[in-house]
Amino acid sequence: MAAQIWGSEKRARRRREISAKIAQMPELHDSKPLPFMTREEKIMESARKLTILTEKMGQIIDPTDPAELYHLNNEVLGLEGNPMALHGVMFIPALSAQASDEQQAKWLPRALRREIIGTYAQTELGHGTNLQNLETTATYDLATQEFVLHTPQITALKWWPGNLGKSSNYAVVVAHMIIKAKNYGPHPFMVQLRDEKTHEPLPGITIGDIGPKMAYNIVDNGFLGFNKYRIPRTNLLMRHTKVEADGTYIKPPHAKINYSAMVHVRAYMLTGQAIMLASALNIATRYSSVRRQGQIDKSQPEVKVLEYQTQQHRLFPSIARAYAFQFAGAETVKLYEHVLKEMKSGNVSLMADLHALTSGLKSVVTYQTGEGIEQARMACGGHGYSMASYISEIYGVAIGGCTYEGENMVMLLQLARYLVKSAALVKSGQSSKLGPLVAYLGVKSEPTSLIDRIPNSGFTEYVKTFQHVSKRQTLKAADMFFGLMEKGEKREIAWNKCSVELNRASRLHTRLFIVEAFVRRVNEIADIRIKEALTDLLHLHVNYELLDIASYALEDGFLSASQLDYIRDQVYLYLGKIRPNAVSLLDSWEFSDIELRSVLGRRDGNVYENLFKWAKSSPLNKTDVLSSVTQYLKPMMEKARL
Numbered sequence: 001m002a003a004q005i006w007g008s009e010k011r012a013r014r015r016r017e018i019s020a021k022i023a024q025m026p027e028l029h030d031s032k033p034l035p036f037m038t039r040e041e042k043i044m045e046s047a048r049k050l051t052i053l054t055e056k057m058g059q060i061i062d063p064t065d066p067a068e069l070y071h072l073n074n075e076v077l078g079l080e081g082n083p084m085a086l087h088g089v090m091f092i093p094a095l096s097a098q099a100s101d102e103q104q105a106k107w108l109p110r111a112l113r114r115e116i117i118g119t120y121a122q123t124e125l126g127h128g129t130n131l132q133n134l135e136t137t138a139t140y141d142l143a144t145q146e147f148v149l150h151t152p153q154i155t156a157l158k159w160w161p162g163n164l165g166k167s168s169n170y171a172v173v174v175a176h177m178i179i180k181a182k183n184y185g186p187h188p189f190m191v192q193l194r195d196e197k198t199h200e201p202l203p204g205i206t207i208g209d210i211g212p213k214m215a216y217n218i219v220d221n222g223f224l225g226f227n228k229y230r231i232p233r234t235n236l237l238m239r240h241t242k243v244e245a246d247g248t249y250i251k252p253p254h255a256k257i258n259y260s261a262m263v264h265v266r267a268y269m270l271t272g273q274a275i276m277l278a279s280a281l282n283i284a285t286r287y288s289s290v291r292r293q294g295q296i297d298k299s300q301p302e303v304k305v306l307e308y309q310t311q312q313h314r315l316f317p318s319i320a321r322a323y324a325f326q327f328a329g330a331e332t333v334k335l336y337e338h339v340l341k342e343m344k345s346g347n348v349s350l351m352a353d354l355h356a357l358t359s360g361l362k363s364v365v366t367y368q369t370g371e372g373i374e375q376a377r378m379a380c381g382g383h384g385y386s387m388a389s390y391i392s393e394i395y396g397v398a399i400g401g402c403t404y405e406g407e408n409m410v411m412l413l414q415l416a417r418y419l420v421k422s423a424a425l426v427k428s429g430q431s432s433k434l435g436p437l438v439a440y441l442g443v444k445s446e447p448t449s450l451i452d453r454i455p456n457s458g459f460t461e462y463v464k465t466f467q468h469v470s471k472r473q474t475l476k477a478a479d480m481f482f483g484l485m486e487k488g489e490k491r492e493i494a495w496n497k498c499s500v501e502l503n504r505a506s507r508l509h510t511r512l513f514i515v516e517a518f519v520r521r522v523n524e525i526a527d528i529r530i531k532e533a534l535t536d537l538l539h540l541h542v543n544y545e546l547l548d549i550a551s552y553a554l555e556d557g558f559l560s561a562s563q564l565d566y567i568r569d570q571v572y573l574y575l576g577k578i579r580p581n582a583v584s585l586l587d588s589w590e591f592s593d594i595e596l597r598s599v600l601g602r603r604d605g606n607v608y609e610n611l612f613k614w615a616k617s618s619p620l621n622k623t624d625v626l627s628s629v630t631q632y633l634k635p636m637m638e639k640a641r642l
């Protein structure tokens with residue numbers, strides 16, 4: 001199963017080897033539990049491990065393999081981030097995709113050797129989503145052949161970029177490019193921020209940390225201001241766009257090609273989210289198979305809480321989602337790598353499809369991951385609320401994904417643009433022009449769903465039902481939009497008035513893609529036992545998801561009430577079938593105790609001993625009487641007794 005999850009036998013084996021090596025290297029372990037550290041201590045601890053990794057990485061992993069790097073990162077540095085989180089996730093990808101060969105030769109080897117630390121500075125205090133209204137300017141000075149970076153007012157301060165505050169000395173900065181008083185829109189520039197020897201900010205740069213956040217606090221998200229700060233013309237990233245010495249602007253082959261670093265993260269973060277969801281579920285499911293509370297049959301002893309149907313219903317559909325996200329994520333990364341290769345050689349024809357797909361997936365996956373992690377936390381009762389479970393930290397980090405790389409509602413609306421265009425093709429009889437991901441919009445569906453009507457139809461009738469509701473909602477939302485415009489409404493106003501319905505269409509389309517990716521994977525599996533276990537999980541997935549969106553299929557009578565009863569019964573049937581495999585389905589992800597960082601979810605299952613040991617090690621328990629008591633509470637009580 002691990003081979004299915006991680007993509008191949010070899011990958012699963014390598015993960016085990018890497019975890020085993022790390023287990024033997026105490027210098028790479030947390031020196032004490034992270035929840036007992038201050039933010040400063042965590043940052044220090046992370047930097048300590050990071051430097052050891054830079055020295056020893058080659059002994060543990062193949063540093064050119066992103067999957068091995070990611071695993072090493074999760075084990076050693078953990079999900080709360082590290083001082084170079086953005087260096088690998090956005091800085092290097094931005095340089096790789098947007099710098100010219102000559103620029104890459106100058107900067108990439110230095111970045112890869114970690115001679116310099118970089119980040120991606122785009123968002124500002126006043127604008128994040130609306131890139132067209134960013135305020136930082138890069139004005140070309142023809143006389144010196146330099147760009148002058150400037151922050152005109154407080155709202156133009158860069159705000160949020162990870163590791164910008166304290167760790168990075170370089171950044172890819174996005175600024176509006178102005179040449180001879182003409183604004184060419186946001187463009188990426190390579191900018192040095194700090195002196196390479198002293199790490200002091202360079203003159204003209206104001207920089208710092210934005211303060212503690214809901215989670216992800218090892219990362220020093222930062223602010224940055226420029227006071228007429230000059231950089232050479234050749235620091236504009238020039239793979240696709242060029243500015244010649246005389247100020248001549250050569251436009252890129254696609255207007256949004258400079259957004260590729262964002263698409264990179266959107267494509268890769270899906271598996272990152274799946275891992276966080278599976279981690280939280282692993283903790284909760286292990287704990288639920290140890291925790292005994294109450295009886296189902298009063299004549300019998302207390303049961304493991306995992307025997308309760310409500311507990312299974314809380315956890316198992318999310319287990320199915322974690323697998324589904326992992327499989328959909330793997331497909332998306334493949335597509336991204338393909339499009340990136342094409343893009344580098346000038347073929348931009350697939351960019352729109354990739355943008356639409358990743359926008360939808362990013363939104364649905366992060367939202368459902370957040371839901372699943374929070375349910376996992378509540379499924380642990382009181383102990384879920386303790387940092388000993390570590391689930392609240394996992395939640396805090398994962399939920400950030402709903403916001404970063406494009407706020408979810410906004411990204412769903414990006415997919416909706418693509419769907420509306422596709423709907424227009426269908427309506428004008430040009431279905432043959434539809435891309436493969438939306439081809440179903442042009443296919444006539446049966447008048448009613450055939451779920452429960454055709455024996456041994458596998459998952460086909462489920463997929464058709466998802467297709468039907470997604471198509472119907474897309475066409476309905478598009479009709480509403482076109483209708484408003486026909487009535488004379490301005491395009492943008494009409495769009496806003498339909499945006500809730502449009503986003504519903506985007507979610508349904510994305511959920512269909514996730515279901516199909518799961519079906520495709522199960523169909524490929526040769527090992528009969530693995531296929532059987534995943535088929536059960538897929539049954540739960542399709543029935544649970546369909547029940548969740550049933551109103552869309554009921555409103556036009558595509559599903560009947562009796563079919564809905566059948567679907568509901570299937571959910572209960574598969575909850576029971578999955579119960580014996582539940583812990584194994586999560587243990588198959590092979591997270592080590594080091595990586596999970598959860599006292600509650602350790603592999604040994606000694607929950608109570610581990611919790612008591614953990615509580616005793618709390619810094620508050622170093623002394624029996626705290627100074628808060630001697631200084632305040634004791635005098636208060638004494639005064640009251642007088």
Ligand SMILES: CCCCC/C=C\C/C=C\C/C=C\C/C=C\C/C=C/C(=O)SCCNC(=O)CCNC(=O)[C@H](O)C(C)(C)COP(=O)(O)OP(=O)(O)OC[C@H]1O[C@@H](n2cnc3c(N)ncnc32)[C@H](O)[C@@H]1OP(=O)(O)O
Nearest residue numbers: 066067070129131256259268269272351355404405406417
């Ligand atoms: C195994 C290896 C594992 C590796 C691990 C990798 C990742 C790890 C996982 C997790 C990450 C962990 C840590 C990172 C944490 C945080 C990092 C966070 C970073 C950031 O947040 S960076 C800042 C991100 N900011 C945004 O995303 C801003 C969102 N806004 C936008 O993207 C845009 O403003 C907009 C909403 C898309 C609108 O853009 P605009 O220029 O105004 O265009 P429109 O007029 O709306 O549209 C015009 C047209 O263009 C199309 N379009 C837009 N974008 C793209 C694109 N990217 N590609 C192709 N086409 C695009 C759009 O669809 C429109 O097309 P039409 O045909 O409809 O006109």
Ligand SMILES: Cc1cc2nc3c(=O)[nH]c(=O)nc-3n(C[C@H](O)[C@H](O)[C@H](O)COP(=O)(O)OP(=O)(O)OC[C@H]3O[C@@H](n4cnc5c(N)ncnc54)[C@H](O)[C@@H]3O)c2cc1C
Nearest residue numbers: 120121122123127128129160161162400403404405406409
């Ligand atoms: C943990 C974390 C890490 C980050 N790292 C980085 C980084 O490394 N580099 C970087 O540059 N940035 C980073 N960011 C910033 C992040 O990319 C932005 O916060 C994000 O893009 C959302 O933009 P915003 O904050 O402007 O939200 P806003 O756009 O102000 O969103 C507020 C509300 O307005 C709604 N809204 C906005 N526009 C529209 C619209 N057109 N239609 C409908 N609704 C709309 C949204 O849906 C939301 O409900 C990070 C953020 C976080 C939380």
